[in-house]
Amino acid sequence: MDFGLTDEQEQLAEAERAWLALHDPLARVRTALDAAPITIDAAAVAHTEESGLLDLLTPEMGGTHVDLAVLTEAHGHAASSLPIADLAVAAWLLSIAGMDDGGDRLIGLTVAEDDAGTPVPMAADLDAIAVVRQDGANEYLSVLTTPTLVTMSTLDLTRSWARIDLDAIGTAATELPAGTLAAARDALAVHRAFDALGAASRLLDMTVEYAGQREQFGAPIGSFQAVKHHCADMVVAVEAGRAALWAGALALDTVIGADRSRAASAAAAYAKSAAARVAGNALQVHGGIGFTWEHDLHLLLRRIKVDEAFNGAVADHRAALVSG
Numbered sequence: 001m002d003f004g005l006t007d008e009q010e011q012l013a014e015a016e017r018a019w020l021a022l023h024d025p026l027a028r029v030r031t032a033l034d035a036a037p038i039t040i041d042a043a044a045v046a047h048t049e050e051s052g053l054l055d056l057l058t059p060e061m062g063g064t065h066v067d068l069a070v071l072t073e074a075h076g077h078a079a080s081s082l083p084i085a086d087l088a089v090a091a092w093l094l095s096i097a098g099m100d101d102g103g104d105r106l107i108g109l110t111v112a113e114d115d116a117g118t119p120v121p122m123a124a125d126l127d128a129i130a131v132v133r134q135d136g137a138n139e140y141l142s143v144l145t146t147p148t149l150v151t152m153s154t155l156d157l158t159r160s161w162a163r164i165d166l167d168a169i170g171t172a173a174t175e176l177p178a179g180t181l182a183a184a185r186d187a188l189a190v191h192r193a194f195d196a197l198g199a200a201s202r203l204l205d206m207t208v209e210y211a212g213q214r215e216q217f218g219a220p221i222g223s224f225q226a227v228k229h230h231c232a233d234m235v236v237a238v239e240a241g242r243a244a245l246w247a248g249a250l251a252l253d254t255v256i257g258a259d260r261s262r263a264a265s266a267a268a269a270y271a272k273s274a275a276a277r278v279a280g281n282a283l284q285v286h287g288g289i290g291f292t293w294e295h296d297l298h299l300l301l302r303r304i305k306v307d308e309a310f311n312g313a314v315a316d317h318r319a320a321l322v323s324g
Contacts, residue, residue: 076198
């Protein structure tokens with residue numbers, strides 16, 4: 001498959017990375033760690049609403065999952081608390097259901113399967129939660145403006161997480177086209193992996209910089225063969241993971257049914273595993289400083305581990321590929 005980002009997608013990624021670098025989400029996390037729960041940055045909400053990024057997948061905007069992917073990776077790299085992919089996929093679902101999003105409301109998303117819903121990032125800060133569920137052979141979308149949240153305690157310190165009490169959904173719902181639930185599930189899986197990849201990419205940058213600065217025995221540790229191998233493995237993991245996820249995002253836009261789900265699972269399984277390896281290697285190269293509370297490494301590692309677990313763990317996606 002011959003694939004590459006367009007000039008417009010490259011520009012979109014560069015602009016979003018520049019905005020995030022200017023507003024530094026990790027600095028916000030640091031101010032809240034010992035004082036208050038992390039919240040969604042109001043400036044990030046205003047930025048995405050003014051630029052129309054949350055409506056990117058709607059027919060009016062005509063964007064693609066590859067477009068959204070460059071934003072998801074950028075927000076993962078910055079450790080942003082704004083769940084941009086979840087909000088964009090929810091807006092897409094509302095549009096195909098012909099439902100009004102209520103203007104500037106922030107609407108999250110959970111996919112109900114096996115009497116449980118997928119975890120929702122930053123649910124406490126959202127105005128509503130869209131629930132995609134199946135009842136018999138039919139699929140439905142409900143929007144809960146006052147959902148009952150079951151707060152989750154996770155490793156992630158850059159975002160809060162919650163599950164939705166599905167017993168409180170009620171009967172009000174809009175029927176969706178067949179296969180929408182699977183499409184939403186696949187989209188969340190791919191974009192959750194993109195978030196992990198973004199965090200892994202930042203850990204790679206941090207590790208290479210540290211290896212060039214930290215000295216032992218009168219030489220930078222980056223000159224040692226073992227450290228070179230660690231850094232090389234990290235580069236391969238990030239680049240191969242990104243290539244896999246680009247293929248997965250492209251499948252979300254161009255493939256339907258079981259083939260799309262297999263492509264999404266293959267991409268998510270590989271990229272999540274790769275991101276976890278990058279986090280482990282970053283910790284090894286940083287040594288003792290990487291274990292400290294004051295260093296940002298653990299914040300990104302924690303985020304990757306939670307991304308790895310939610311919307312299909314690596315083992316779940318591999319099992320889906322085998323059974324499919």
